[in-house]
Amino acid sequence: MSRHPLTVALIQRAVTDAPARNLDACIEQIHKAAEAGARLAVLEELHNTPYFCQREDPARFDLAEPVPGPTTERLSSVAKALGIVIVGSVFERRAPGLYHNTAVVLDTDGRLAGRYRKMHIPDDPGYHEKFYFAPGDLGFRPVDTTVGRLGVLVCWDQWFPEAARLMALAGADLLIYPTAIGWDSLDDAAERGRQFDAWRTVQRGHAIANSLPLLACNRVGVEREDDGTIAFWGGSFACGPQGEMLGEAPTDQDALLTVHIDLDRAEQVRRIWPFFRDRRTDAYANLMTRYLDGGKT
Amino acid sequence: MSRHPLTVALIQRAVTDAPARNLDACIEQIHKAAEAGARLAVLEELHNTPYFCQREDPARFDLAEPVPGPTTERLSSVAKALGIVIVGSVFERRAPGLYHNTAVVLDTDGRLAGRYRKMHIPDDPGYHEKFYFAPGDLGFRPVDTTVGRLGVLVCWDQWFPEAARLMALAGADLLIYPTAIGWDSLDDAAERGRQFDAWRTVQRGHAIANSLPLLACNRVGVEREDDGTIAFWGGSFACGPQGEMLGEAPTDQDALLTVHIDLDRAEQVRRIWPFFRDRRTDAYANLMTRYLDGGKT
Numbered sequence: 001m002s003r004h005p006l007t008v009a010l011i012q013r014a015v016t017d018a019p020a021r022n023l024d025a026c027i028e029q030i031h032k033a034a035e036a037g038a039r040l041a042v043l044e045e046l047h048n049t050p051y052f053c054q055r056e057d058p059a060r061f062d063l064a065e066p067v068p069g070p071t072t073e074r075l076s077s078v079a080k081a082l083g084i085v086i087v088g089s090v091f092e093r094r095a096p097g098l099y100h101n102t103a104v105v106l107d108t109d110g111r112l113a114g115r116y117r118k119m120h121i122p123d124d125p126g127y128h129e130k131f132y133f134a135p136g137d138l139g140f141r142p143v144d145t146t147v148g149r150l151g152v153l154v155c156w157d158q159w160f161p162e163a164a165r166l167m168a169l170a171g172a173d174l175l176i177y178p179t180a181i182g183w184d185s186l187d188d189a190a191e192r193g194r195q196f197d198a199w200r201t202v203q204r205g206h207a208i209a210n211s212l213p214l215l216a217c218n219r220v221g222v223e224r225e226d227d228g229t230i231a232f233w234g235g236s237f238a239c240g241p242q243g244e245m246l247g248e249a250p251t252d253q254d255a256l257l258t259v260h261i262d263l264d265r266a267e268q269v270r271r272i273w274p275f276f277r278d279r280r281t282d283a284y285a286n287l288m289t290r291y292l293d294g295g296k297t
Numbered sequence: 298m299s300r301h302p303l304t305v306a307l308i309q310r311a312v313t314d315a316p317a318r319n320l321d322a323c324i325e326q327i328h329k330a331a332e333a334g335a336r337l338a339v340l341e342e343l344h345n346t347p348y349f350c351q352r353e354d355p356a357r358f359d360l361a362e363p364v365p366g367p368t369t370e371r372l373s374s375v376a377k378a379l380g381i382v383i384v385g386s387v388f389e390r391r392a393p394g395l396y397h398n399t400a401v402v403l404d405t406d407g408r409l410a411g412r413y414r415k416m417h418i419p420d421d422p423g424y425h426e427k428f429y430f431a432p433g434d435l436g437f438r439p440v441d442t443t444v445g446r447l448g449v450l451v452c453w454d455q456w457f458p459e460a461a462r463l464m465a466l467a468g469a470d471l472l473i474y475p476t477a478i479g480w481d482s483l484d485d486a487a488e489r490g491r492q493f494d495a496w497r498t499v500q501r502g503h504a505i506a507n508s509l510p511l512l513a514c515n516r517v518g519v520e521r522e523d524d525g526t527i528a529f530w531g532g533s534f535a536c537g538p539q540g541e542m543l544g545e546a547p548t549d550q551d552a553l554l555t556v557h558i559d560l561d562r563a564e565q566v567r568r569i570w571p572f573f574r575d576r577r578t579d580a581y582a583n584l585m586t587r588y589l590d591g592g593k594t
Contacts, residue, residue, distance in 0.1 A: 120577060121575065124570075135577070140580065156575070159506060160576065160577075161458030162458075162576065162577070162581050165459075166581070166584065169584075169589050170583075171588075171589065171591075194541050195539070197540065197541070198505045198539045201498055201502055201540045202502045202505040202506055202540070204498050205498055205499045205500075205502020205505070208456070209456060242492070242494075242495045243491075243494065243495050243499070244495075272421065273456065278453065279457065279459065280432070280457075281584075281585050281586060281587055283437065284459050284463070284584050286467075287459060287578075287584050288582060288584075288585075289578060290573075292466050292468065294468075
């Protein structure tokens, strides 16, 4: 099978207050992506709405919807009409009082090929996700599609090498992160620079450690609430299996970033750097502990 | 206890064919490091000899020595005389026919504070380490010293996020990699660039994922054997807990790189990015598998 090269599109957007308008705008961009030859389109985290987790407000659970549901149905029809794979992000209402931050994957036939419920849930000033989202319970399972096996993770997962590794061990061809991360207005320029660079570097590190290409699609734009302001830093990017940058979006405006990915290169890289041969699976048991108190192992 | 800031020195050297002269030269640099205020000096991997693993030759096991042994005894007396912590690297002869690639840590009182036997063993053209070294059997245990708890790993380990994470979970204050990596003369400039950048990026990624400063001390210089040539790429560096570069050595010459590390900053970084709080230790069991055949999880 020759799947290659694969053209992918990352759709980076500043959202408005109107959910329907946001999804319309995403779909418009997916059309442009398809016209540009993309066979995979990735949307940012929670693309339908402002980043509501800036504040804890029970009324905001009204923004949630089931999966499958209105958003996956619309994305499904777009995927089918355009023959494109879409990775979207939904505030999933699973049951009354049980909600998830869920990535969804629509295949070219319109089928909901799979979903990933965010496993690592942050909770920091401005990012009150532990209030809104139950931790995922589906584990780290990539989703098979016509363009390959997609290792879809979400935002905060991007800081955890375990998540990327587990997707790679399950045969992912590509790591994909819809995300929503930005700067706190209280941080100075040096700290902002370190944060942005760290965010990019740790993900490039996952690409390298697993010899896999990686896509990160981030939100952009300034969102204000009473308690603070987040300047989402955009900077969506794609890198190859040695972490080499293949394309990146600006930090301050909407972007449709189109990149060509050679999915076959991963195996070539793994032949010169055969990390998977040498993992010490006999010596990793402590990874399942929270912390080794006193440093005893 | 205020341990901070800590001045560290990375001693990057091109070796000669004479083991005694190499160790002499390392010790000379440790003296200079101490004069510059360093309280921790890190040597490169297998600093006493040329990188003998370029070829498989049973006679080369003669280069091995016990630990404790001649090298640790000399480094011990230097550590004590200068009141400096030293991380060295020894081709350890443990028993007839049983050898390890071992990092050693000498504390300021001259004590052999601990050793780390390289856990991940490479084997690639030019790096026939599986012939020379039995895989380490001491696990990922940091070493307590007067300057902090040191997470000492070796070379190939630097590509494995598991190794860095396990050291962090055991309370390491600092990740340290003596290493010997270089370019194959057959690779073109673009590939060399990707490899060097990947090497640096994946390690910076470990620093970020664990919010720990990191030191990598690499060999430099061209070493020729009948079967090929390795141009060790130097580039020793130190980065902080957000992966921010604190200092780096050139790729083509000896260097004594002195850097100031604020060991207290790690906790500040962990307060804004509390990864250790959110690890999904309940969902990591598959990290102990070689591969999930068929992607089943």
